Structures are given as structure tokens and as C-alpha cells.
Amino acid sequence: MTTDGSGLLILRNSRSGTAVIRTDPADLFAERLPGARVYELSQGQDLADAVDAAFTGGDPPRVLGVHGGDGSVSRMAGLARERGVPLLVMPGGTFNHFARSAGLEEVETAVDAYLAGDTVEVAAMEVREGQGEAILALNAASVGAYPELIEERDKRRRRFGKWLGGIIAAWRTMRTAEPLEIVRDGRRARVWSVFVGVGTNDPKRVATMQRETLEDPVLDIRIHHARGTRLRAIASLAFGKRTAAVLRAVRLMPEKRDVERLLETEFEMTVRPGPGRPEVWVHDGELEEPRGEEFTLRFTVIPTALTVFAPRPR
Incomplete structure (x- = not known):
């Protein structure tokens, strides 16, 4: 965690939250997290592919961030757990169930918590269908x-x-x-x-x-x-x-x-x-x-x- 967002990778899912009107957080990111890398997922692009590409380079992220709905947040949580890095959740979906449970009603609240270094250890569950891979x-x-x-x-x-x-x-x-x-x-x-x-x-x-x-x-x-x-x-x-x-x-x-x-x-x-x-x-x-x-x-x-x-x- 840094004061300018260096080492933070934020992935944005523009397809999330299309049923509600939300303010684009791009200006907020530029003003308060100028050192963060912000990546917009393209149509059909998988979160895992974008994260893998970021960790392949010489300067891998130290924190993963996601701006999207519950599906994107859950998927990114699994990737953060695999990589052993913290997760920054920013509500960008329709319901934002997990973000609301975490007290993250607004993107700015999440940024405040990140800059203050406030974290919580979160319980989750693994779901396995038959002999398939576990899903977080x-x-x-x-x-x-x-x-x-x-x-x-x-x-x-x-x-x-x-x-x-x-x-x-x-x-x-x-x-x-x-x-x-x-x-x-x-x-x-x-x-x-x-x-x-x-x-x-x-x-x-x-x-x-x-x-x-x-x-x-x-x-x-x-x-x-x-x-x-x-x-x-x-x-x-x-x-x-x-x-x-x-x-x-x-x-x-x-x-x-x-x-x-x-x-x-x-x-x-x-x-x-x-x-x-x-x-x-x-x-x-x-x-x-x-x-x-x-x-x-x-x-x-x-x-x-x-x-x-x-x-x-x-």
C-alpha cells in the first residue's frame, strides 16, 4: 500500500452495473491514485488473463483492485487469494452485495480505506462440483x-x-x-x-x-x-x-x-x-x-x- 497507488492494479468491468446510473470513477483514480495502473476489460476478456499478464512483467502488482459487480469481485477475490495479495473492492455493479457488507457503499470509501491501510481478514467458501476445481x-x-x-x-x-x-x-x-x-x-x-x-x-x-x-x-x-x-x-x-x-x-x-x-x-x-x-x-x-x-x-x-x-x- 502506497500513498499514490503505486503497486495497485485496478481492473474495471464496464459491463457491470449497466442497470443503474453511476459516476465514472476515472477522475477519482487519477486524482487520488495517480500511481495505480487502471485497466479496462475488453468485451469477453477474462479477469484471469489480465491478472496473469500483469504478473508476467518485471513489476507485478502488490494489490489487486476491482471495479465491478459481485461476479467480478468474487472472481478477483479468488485471483488475489491465489497470488497472495490484498484485494481492493470498489462497487460498480447493480447490487454490490459484498461491497455493501464490507461498508463500501461508494468507490471513494474504498479508496479511503486503501490509503489509510485499513484491512479486514475475510472468510469465504470454496464450492466444488463433483471432482472439478474449487470456486471461491x-x-x-x-x-x-x-x-x-x-x-x-x-x-x-x-x-x-x-x-x-x-x-x-x-x-x-x-x-x-x-x-x-x-x-x-x-x-x-x-x-x-x-x-x-x-x-x-x-x-x-x-x-x-x-x-x-x-x-x-x-x-x-x-x-x-x-x-x-x-x-x-x-x-x-x-x-x-x-x-x-x-x-x-x-x-x-x-x-x-x-x-x-x-x-x-x-x-x-x-x-x-x-x-x-x-x-x-x-x-x-x-x-x-x-x-x-x-x-x-x-x-x-x-x-x-x-x-x-x-x-x-x-
Whole structure:
């Protein structure tokens, strides 16, 4: 960490956050971090390729920074962990779940933390599909109704945009969603969804897409058993406090007895989608398509997975 940003590489994903209006931070970077290298990702370019190129030269970065959404932040977190360097997170997406959990509501707040040298050791989780490579996730992973909704939204995103595409996707999913079967510890269950979040979360919610703590090394698991209606299944995906409170007030959220909660450091399940159902799962908003109709996911919490610049708690 330096006072002018020397040794800092910032990668920007211009495709993130197109559904919201944000101020371009280029002037802020030039004024407060003149020594940093700022690189704009081109269409289709992978973060890993850009990071590899930066570390190939004679002056590798000592800090990795990312300006983008949750998918970009999660991907960069994995790369920072691999390289053993700290991560500077700057919100540039639509929801910015991890950045908000870290108290980084604005890019300037993140720059302040970097220049002050304020850091926190962040817990994360590794998700492994079958015998594949582990994926680092900062917020949550899910199977069931939420991945279906994301897949439907992405099909319509180019034509309608993220927000309107999301509304259309929610309407379609509400009419067509079906339970899937999971197997854990030798027991089968029909479920609407399973969320595996990092760190303890609000016990009243089903969708744990935004963690409440950064350092808590635990998996907060919510299994929504398929005993209610499709409408309740979609309502359960509300992750905003206000939205969830409204849906709970009008009794659209699932019954308490329908949602099983587990606090673990490891979790494993085999997923069996029904005939004709999407074979997808999602981590930090990024869709994955398994290689077979039936697939196994293993989740492992990683204490102090990486160092992130963030304001110190008051």
C-alpha cells in the first residue's frame, strides 16, 4: 500500500452495473491514485488473463483492485487469494452485495480505506462440483428457484435490460417453477431452493445473498422444503430487508416450518433436477451449468481466506 497507488492494479468491468446510473470513477483514480495502473476489460476478456499478464512483467502488482459487480469481485477475490495479495473492492455493479457488507457503499470509501491501510481478514467458501476445481465464493451459492430466475433473466437481458428482464423472469418462474430433489446424508428431500451463505445471516430470511459479517467462518444454510406454493417460493427470494418485511406482513413468505436452517463448516448435497428442468446452479450471481443431469456440490468454509481493504468498524 502506497500513498499514490503505486503497486495497485485496478481492473474495471464496464459491463457491470449497466442497470443503474453511476459516476465514472476515472477522475477519482487519477486524482487520488495517480500511481495505480487502471485497466479496462475488453468485451469477453477474462479477469484471469489480465491478472496473469500483469504478473508476467518485471513489476507485478502488490494489490489487486476491482471495479465491478459481485461476479467480478468474487472472481478477483479468488485471483488475489491465489497470488497472495490484498484485494481492493470498489462497487460498480447493480447490487454490490459484498461491497455493501464490507461498508463500501461508494468507490471513494474504498479508496479511503486503501490509503489509510485499513484491512479486514475475510472468510469465504470454496464450492466444488463433483471432482472439478474449487470456486471461491464470497456471498452465497444456490440451487433451485433462484438459479432458474437468473437463467430466465439472462435470456431477456439483452432485449429488456436487467431490471425489466428480471421482472419478466420472475413472472415466468412464478408460473413454471417446480421443486427439485436433493440428497444429503443419505436422505432425500423435495425443495424449492437451497441457499448456502457465508457467515451468519438474518434467521428470518430464505435467500441469504448478502452476508452480514465478514469474518464469521461458518456456512449459513437455508433449505426451503417444497410444501408451499410457487408464489411463496418466488417470494422467498426477497433478500432486501424492506421487501422481505412487506412480503412477510402480507403473509407471502414461506411458513417457518418449511425452511430448515443449518450452521456448518462443511456441507454436501447431490442435486437431481426434475425432467425438463434447468440443470444450473449459481454462486455470487454467476450461473454454472453442470456436466450431468445429476451433480454433487461440496461447500467448505475458508476462515481468513483473503485480506480486503475496508473501513474499520466504529
